[in-house]
Amino acid sequence: MNTPLPPTAWTTSDEPPLARLRWAAGDAVTVARRYLIHLRSAPERAAMALVIPLLFTMLFVYVLGSNMRPPGGGSYVDFLVPGMLAQMAVFGIAASAAVVAEDKDRGVTDRFHSLPMSRTGVPVGQSLAECLGGVITLVVMAGCGLLVGWRPTGVVAGLALLLLVRYAFSWLGMWIGLVMPSRSATDFVGMLMFPLTMISNIFVPTEGLPAGLRLAADWNPVSAVVAAVRELFGNPVAVPADAAWPIAHPVVATLGWCLLLLVVFGPLTVAAFRAPKH
């Protein structure tokens, strides 16, 4: 055995805070790197990340969009694609819940727990990995959109905001994955994605909805995200005079939602991950 090994009994709890932070960052990068290796080792997962945006473009642009006219004219594709990009960002909840719950089921989480590594490093690394997954999905989705005639005036600010959304929502997903008893128990998250994205302004303007439903749709965080990226991509929709506050101030509202998710589910997730279980 010639490789020099680190000391066997170093103690993370006894280190100065700055050193601990440095090691925690290193652990997070190692955990995030694992996701890239997953893509390489299981190409079928990578293929899924490509197939879903393609499928959704087909379904919504050509089936649903064949007979839709957006409010105030313009193309339905310009109305729809920013919404579908937001949808992809929000789907991160289900993805991260599944990944975290699967690790827990398989005993990988216990292995991490038994290591002298940073306990914050694992969820942070997992969330970074979700971001990487988000970049792939969003870029593919945007590419599909451009192919079917989406014409944004700029993409950087919009995609950056969507990445932040994906990141913030992944913490909610991870928390769900950690508190659920098993991987299969997280399936409901996938089901919840339907009302969460359908009761919003992704596919239709909310003005035409029944009053109660419209209230729900306007205050649905997804609607604020969609309105914000329509603005940032240069595909804005005229804001009705009686619009709810998040629709009238979508970028601020989106940043607020993200901050709220991070402030609430960041600490909850880290705590759920640290807590010794049964």
Add this chain to the structure above:
Amino acid sequence: MPPPPLDAAAIEVRGLRKRFGPISALGGVDLTVEPGTVCGLLGPNGAGKTTLVRILATLSLPDGGVARVAGHDVVQHPARVRGSIALTGQYASVDEVISGRDNLEMFARLYRMRGPAVRRRAEELLERFGLEDAAHRPVRTYSGGMRRRLDLAVGLVVPPGVIFLDEPTTGLDPQSRGGLWESVRELVRAGTTVLLTTQYLDEADQLADRIAVLADPEGTGGRVVAEGTPFELKSALGGESIDLTVRHAEQLGPATEILARAGGRLPTTGDDPRRVTLAVGAEAEPGTAVLAAALRELDAAGIAVEDLALRRPTLDEVFLNLMNRQREAV
């Protein structure tokens, strides 16, 4: 590189208790494992083996009592404990999606190795455990034996002071089994302490210096009901016996009398008309002395012996015997 020596016991458990709601899983466990030894932790399902290991590995908190691993209290200094242990088997899995090499490199980084040392350490372990050819394949394609070896290799990225092994050779062919046992012995020679949980008693018999039997006879939570070397447990709980088979059935009578004289108690006969069995225990004369005396007298009496053997019980028999006694005592 050997792990640092431990001053005190590698594992020290006193009065450890754990409840899950109304169910008591551990009802006051006491256990001491000396450094550089293998302790086999046996017990029926539900006796609390998993609960005990999870507490010792800081994955779970006890409700009462004290547990120290490598000198560190598991409740007060869990991070120090984690710096000294490795967890394997059903308790902690590797990543099935990625390859064996990717797993080793990931865990090497999490053990704070950096740069070229990461790859070198992974290669060393792949070679040591004969996994070079499968190094690039996803772990889900590995055979049972390869998986166990990788599992152990991951636990040894940085040699731990204490390693928790769980049924390391279940389902392996005899050759892989022997190879894995040799790896564990090598580890112990280098100074690592092993807590081995298993249902397979010959595995414990092969590897363990001492054995602790965890059971829950009164339904008040698991506790250690027997402890000792495999030899001690066999002598105390299993009882040895002398099996005699004579060539001619008509000589069984005189042969039985001779055995009774040599052993000082009455032998038993079964269905076989040529066979008699004498129980010899720790409280009587040593089995070997009785055997020698019996052999001399049988020879002098001119009895044709087909087979004469001193039989030690297997650990399985000890275990069953112990479980039966527990049941009767309640």
